[in-house]
Amino acid sequence: MSTKHIEFNLNIGKQKPESIINTTTKCPFCDRESLEGIIAADGPILLVKNKYPVLQDTVQTVLIETDECTSELSLYPKEHLYRVFRFGIDNWQQMEREGHYKSVIFFKNHGPFSGGTIRHPHMQIIGLNTIDYMDSVYPEHFEGLVIHKDAEIELNLSTKPRVGFFEFNAILSDLTQLNRLADDVQSVTRYILGNFHRNCNSYNLFFYKLDHAIAVKIMPRFVTSPLFIGFAIPQVSSRLEDVVLDFQEKYLVK
Numbered sequence: 001m002s003t004k005h006i007e008f009n010l011n012i013g014k015q016k017p018e019s020i021i022n023t024t025t026k027c028p029f030c031d032r033e034s035l036e037g038i039i040a041a042d043g044p045i046l047l048v049k050n051k052y053p054v055l056q057d058t059v060q061t062v063l064i065e066t067d068e069c070t071s072e073l074s075l076y077p078k079e080h081l082y083r084v085f086r087f088g089i090d091n092w093q094q095m096e097r098e099g100h101y102k103s104v105i106f107f108k109n110h111g112p113f114s115g116g117t118i119r120h121p122h123m124q125i126i127g128l129n130t131i132d133y134m135d136s137v138y139p140e141h142f143e144g145l146v147i148h149k150d151a152e153i154e155l156n157l158s159t160k161p162r163v164g165f166f167e168f169n170a171i172l173s174d175l176t177q178l179n180r181l182a183d184d185v186q187s188v189t190r191y192i193l194g195n196f197h198r199n200c201n202s203y204n205l206f207f208y209k210l211d212h213a214i215a216v217k218i219m220p221r222f223v224t225s226p227l228f229i230g231f232a233i234p235q236v237s238s239r240l241e242d243v244v245l246d247f248q249e250k251y252l253v254k
């Protein structure tokens with residue numbers, strides 16, 4: 001089986017502002033008057049067409065989570081957090097239902113090691129014309145040491161991570177309980193940015209539609225290991241149990 005590639009259009013990429021690197025660049029998501037191509041809105045939460053659609057054979061949208069440039073998903077009050085999750089998942093599923101795409105990916109970058117370029121809190125929903133993202137997603141990617149589990153939701157720490165070393169998985173089986181998914185994802189982002197064993201300022205969220213469930217992979221990001229880059233060998237930490245216990249102590253045991 002050979003890998004399918006997406007072409008990245010460098011001519012468009014060159015025009016894109018880099019507000020993580022160059023903090024003097026005006027934030028395009030704060031300048032609401034100039035935002036074009038608004039697809040959906042819920043108060044301060046917007047879904048817009050990506051102004052810099054660098055990926056060929058895709059439809060790229062940006063979900064602007066808030067009008068507060070320096071805020072962060074880990075800091076949102078619960079009411080706003082739930083609104084962002086509801087809005088994001090609704091629009092992701094809406095794009096899938098439209099049926100124009102082979103698949104639709106939904107993810108978030110935060111911080112310099114996450115692959116993101118704009119600081120303002122946002123996510124991306126991208127329709128892929130030719131690729132089914134599930135072709136390289138396997139059930140084992142969501143297996144892990146259980147942090148907590150009940151009939152509605154499971155939170156675990158990957159024993160077979162896609163990339164390594166630590167990947168948290170929140171798997172929601174009862175799709176009516178979206179707020180619980182949002183709670184778990186927020187707790188993990190707080191843990192990653194605040195209490196993790198090394199200084200960590202970056203993470204990704206990746207959303208997956210599984211059979212009868214929605215999974216979110218929450219990945220703390222560092223410089224990617226050469227074993228993965230060069231040989232596609234993922235690594236797993238020998239400290240998984242410690243991290244599970246530490247997380248349980250800080251976020252589950254009150």
Ligand SMILES: [Zn+2]
Pocket residue numbers: 027028029030031068069070120
């Ligand atoms: Zn901004």
